[in-house]
Amino acid sequence: MRTSAGLLAAALLVLPGCAPAPNAADGQDADDQHTAAQITVFAAASLDEVMTTVADDYTAASGVDVEISSAGSAGLLAQLQQGAPADVFIPADEQTMERAASAELITPPTRRIAANTLVIAVPAGNPAQIRSLQDLDTSPAADSPESSPALVVCAEQVPCGAAAQQAADAAGVTLSPVSEELAVTDVLGKVSSAEADAGLVYSTDVLRAGDQLDSVEIEGAEAYPNHYPAAVLQGSAQPAAARDFIEFLLSAPGQRALREAGFSPGDPG
Template identity: 40%
Template sequence: MRTLRTLAAGLAAVVAFGLAGCGGDKSDTNNVSPGSGTASSASNITGGITVFAAASLTESFTTLGKQFETAHPGVKVTFNFAGSSALATQINEGAPADVFASASPKNLAVVVDAGNSAGQSTTFVKNQLVIAVAKGNPKGIAGLADLTKPDLKVALCAEAVPCGAAAKTAIEAAGVKVTPVTLEQDVKAALSKVKLGEVDAALVYRTDAKASAADVDAVEFPESAKAINDYPIVALKNAKNAAGAQAFIEYVLSADAAKVLTEAGFQAP
């Protein structure tokens, strides 16, 4: 009888310990950091988060948005991708947004100077230009000097757009004069001209050329090192989801996000 009572007591202790252990695991799960891609203590974030982001961030931020939603069940991240100058104008005109990720500090400064940012911005990546050409580089373009040939059609971004400002800096550094047949409002539009065969070359970001590697080749050129763009991100003053905005920015600055951005071709800040 004593043996049976002893066994029963032992089993009860084991069950009690197991239940306590389950409770401890649940608590630990709730304290996992957002960057781990697992539900975290910030999982109390609800509703939608609207992110205005430079067109060159389209592929990377789309991936990060999905990862963030997985880490925060019930949260929906909506993106507005366009040229940074256009996005800054939209924000200052009252367009509803929680976060602004610009391809240039200059365009973000337009929002800050208008009093529409909340707190300090943070540079999270850098980007560099390449010459996008048709697959196989049929025109034999090797550098910026080749873009001056009269038989070549070249697309550039407008100077108000970060990729256009960077292109101007690089071209001036090369000491050449490039006459584009078109000036586009964002880097994706400039790249599409090459993909469609409407131009022979375009100055675009390395990341955009890499994302379209099936359709275009990228020609590196040394002057691009003089026109590297910083990408800052900031929460906005009139954010409808301030907590969500901050959580998304923290995720963009996490190690998990850095891996996605680096694989896309972005450089560390």
């Protein structure tokens, strides 16, 4: 039985896209497989919780241990540039992946494993009665530019900040945020404490924040989703396992877990 479990794990490693075997999660065998291999995944902070779930499923199915290291995308990229050992890289935007590609850190292809849309996060109960992006407009053409609600966004250097600017441009509104935060978590903190009336973040961020936040949809936001690209790293000691993990993210169980966490589907093609 021990040998067959090992063989199964090996088979999964060499068969990219192989569906998880239904009986592989059984107690003792699964424990035994833990020694088979281990991969390290550098994932964007917003993926932290869902990646932990998916990694457990993957380990149960394949016997390959997955270690998740999550932080801001730029921080992860900086670590990789300094030679941090990892197998899979999943930043929160494609610009970061392009920078990783031009630094020759990844092995093509890049796969989109999930997507996310921008929403307006408001404190629970929406005290400032914000209904749309137009309510945050501060241009002279707006209804009441002087009494605009306190808005916080991400700084333009951060992925969520670039997306906020894109949304504002698409809607033709001028935003005058009281703060341009360094990370999406800082925006969430300001809104959930009701220090700000509104913040522009991704839909999954609001879901993760629990009942302290409500979200207001931005009209047309689906038109410019934010993609999460995944790629195998050049320095990977287990490229086959790394590729297999990315396939698992795109498989039905992987996509289901991501959908349950509020992400839009990836790009299986």
